[in-house]
Amino acid sequence: MRLSPRELAVIDSGAAAAEVTRATYMARAALAAAADPERTAALIASNRETLAKLFAAHRTLRANGNLLNQAVKALHTGQRPAQLDAAVLSVQEAAEELKDATGRFVALMNPQRPEGR
Incomplete structure (x- = not known):
């Protein structure tokens, strides 16, 4: 199994808190996940849904950013495009959606982290 340094640090932190080795901690976590497949599946589905929302918000922001760039270009020629506002x-709405989706994803990936940090 390949894990990033950040993922290993999270696992090592959990293992240290439980006062067990990394291997023991990972084995217990895997067994706990396997013992409650409905909860595990729900968590995975929630992660996928949140990630899908994150990507959708990013696409929306990028598309709307392009529209805004076109409107600003027209402003530079002395025109005020009807679609500017x-x-x-x-x-602004897409940026807020992206911020919210990112916050949900961060909370899912790091449940011990207090919100707003």
Whole structure:
């Protein structure tokens, strides 16, 4: 199994808190997940759903950012595009969606971390 240094640090922190070795901690965690497959499946589904929302928010922000860039380009030619206000609002909404989705994903990946940090 390959894990990133960050993932190993999280596992090592959990193992230290439980006062067991990394291998013991990982074995117990795997057994706990296998013992409650419905909860484990729900957590995995929640992760997938949150990640899908994160990517969707990113795509929306990128698309709306392109619209905003086009509107600003028109402003530089002395024109005020009719869609400028809508483009600005769309970018603001998409940025908020991205922020919310990122926060949900961070909370899922690091449940011990207090919100807002």
